[in-house]
Amino acid sequence: MTDVTxxxxxxxxxxxxxxxxxxxxxxxxLAPELKLSLANRNNIAIAETTVAEVEATYQFDSLTSFLAxxxxxxxxxxxxxxxxxxxxxxxxxxxxxxxxxxxxxxxxQAHTGRGVPFQTVIRGYRRAVVTAQAQLGIxxxxxxxxxxxxxxxxxxxTLMESLPYKDWIIGVGLDSDxxxxxxxxxxxxxxxxxxxxxxxxxxxxxxxxGSIEHIRQALEEIGVDRIDHGSNIVESPALVxxxxxxxxxxxxxxxxxxxxxxxxxxxxxxxxxxxGLKVTVNxxxxxxxxxxxxxxxxxxxxxxxxxxxxxxxxxxxxFDAAWLTSRARSGFLDELDAxxxxxxVS
Ligand code: ADE
Ligand code: ZN
Numbered sequence: 335m336t337d338v339t340x341x342x343x344x345x346x347x348x349x350x351x352x353x354x355x356x357x358x359x360x361x362x363x364l365a366p367e368l369k370l371s372l373a374n375r376n377n378i379a380i381a382e383t384t385v386a387e388v389e390a391t392y393q394f395d396s397l398t399s400f401l402a403x404x405x406x407x408x409x410x411x412x413x414x415x416x417x418x419x420x421x422x423x424x425x426x427x428x429x430x431x432x433x434x435x436x437x438x439x440x441x442x443q444a445h446t447g448r449g450v451p452f453q454t455v456i457r458g459y460r461r462a463v464v465t466a467q468a469q470l471g472i473x474x475x476x477x478x479x480x481x482x483x484x485x486x487x488x489x490x491x492t493l494m495e496s497l498p499y500k501d502w503i504i505g506v507g508l509d510s511d512x513x514x515x516x517x518x519x520x521x522x523x524x525x526x527x528x529x530x531x532x533x534x535x536x537x538x539x540x541x542x543x544g545s546i547e548h549i550r551q552a553l554e555e556i557g558v559d560r561i562d563h564g565s566n567i568v569e570s571p572a573l574v575x576x577x578x579x580x581x582x583x584x585x586x587x588x589x590x591x592x593x594x595x596x597x598x599x600x601x602x603x604x605x606x607x608x609x610g611l612k613v614t615v616n617x618x619x620x621x622x623x624x625x626x627x628x629x630x631x632x633x634x635x636x637x638x639x640x641x642x643x644x645x646x647x648x649x650x651x652x653f654d655a656a657w658l659t660s661r662a663r664s665g666f667l668d669e670l671d672a673x674x675x676x677x678x679v680s
Contacts, residue, residue, distance in 0.1 A: 363423070603638070
């Protein structure tokens with residue numbers, strides 16, 4: 335990593351950087367304006383009538399308090415068009431920030447559990463993926479997340495329900511409340527998902543009870559391909575060495591971290607990056623935490639004093655850790671290298 339010219343205007347460098355996002359929850363992109371317009375369209379009574387009132391409800395200081403607001407907000411999502419609009423609005427914003435490829439989580443159980451068919455959810459999201467590729471030139475994939483605070487049986491039934499749509503889903507993940515819900519609870523579900531051809535990732539949220547043990551289980555018992563968040567791994571040199579040897583990607587979310595833990599965890603993220611782990615920058619739930627990709631890169635760069643070469647390395651890590659074909663990956667990496675070279679950064 336070398337900067338051959340200096341100084342580089344880091345704000346401009348980040349704004350134009352070709353980006354790859356690997357950790358965004360589609361349901362976490364429900365901005366107040368869209369929530370209000372979907373409530374109107376579907377005749378759903380909600381307590382708030384203005385954007386400011388909806389924004390005022392977006393208050394939390396932990397993962398648990400965030401989830402308590404996040405799930406009820408989804409009641410406005412009912413039809414194929416609603417899921418399309420949610421995903422297409424996010425993809426439009428992402429493309430405007432230079433995101434070239436994105437792998438997006440969705441939570442089917444948060445919808446099927448309240449009577450919305452799986453097929454409605456997946457068809458709306460898939461239509462957004464196809465339309466965004468054609469109209470915006472952004473490449474996108476879907477990752478089905480199981481809700482870890484619900485039963486392993488419900489997760490397995492959801493996995494079975496997904497199989498007719500396997501070609502539209504690149505992998506599976508695990509999210510929601512981690513307290514008392516370790517990766518091992520879902521060992522059979524993830525083993526079956528692997529045999530069905532899905533890639534595997536899991537949230538190991540920040541500063542959880544048992545964070546290190548959960549990271550160990552995800553790596554050693556489940557055999558994940560990536561870990562979402564996971565920066566507590568810094569506490570275990572042995573696990574860091576294993577993750578490095580296996581080239582495991584870590585999808586870190588600096589702005590989200592500062593909401594749910596009061597700390598961006600920039601020190602940990604940068605220690606892992608400088609130690610050679612495949613650390614990436616992502617937005618998590620941007621409508622709730624107020625930062626899309628550009629804001630997340632800018633916040634981390636400012637907080638941690640990153641160089642332009644380190645910012646470039648973070649973007650490269652994301653394309654490396656993405657579930658792309660080797661041909662698509664090389665195309666994006668060539669574009670990234672050319673972008674860095676135009677600023678004299680490699
Ligand atoms: N669901 C949406 N965002 C999440 C996060 N950051 N952690 C766990 N579950 C989530
Ligand atoms: Zn997340």
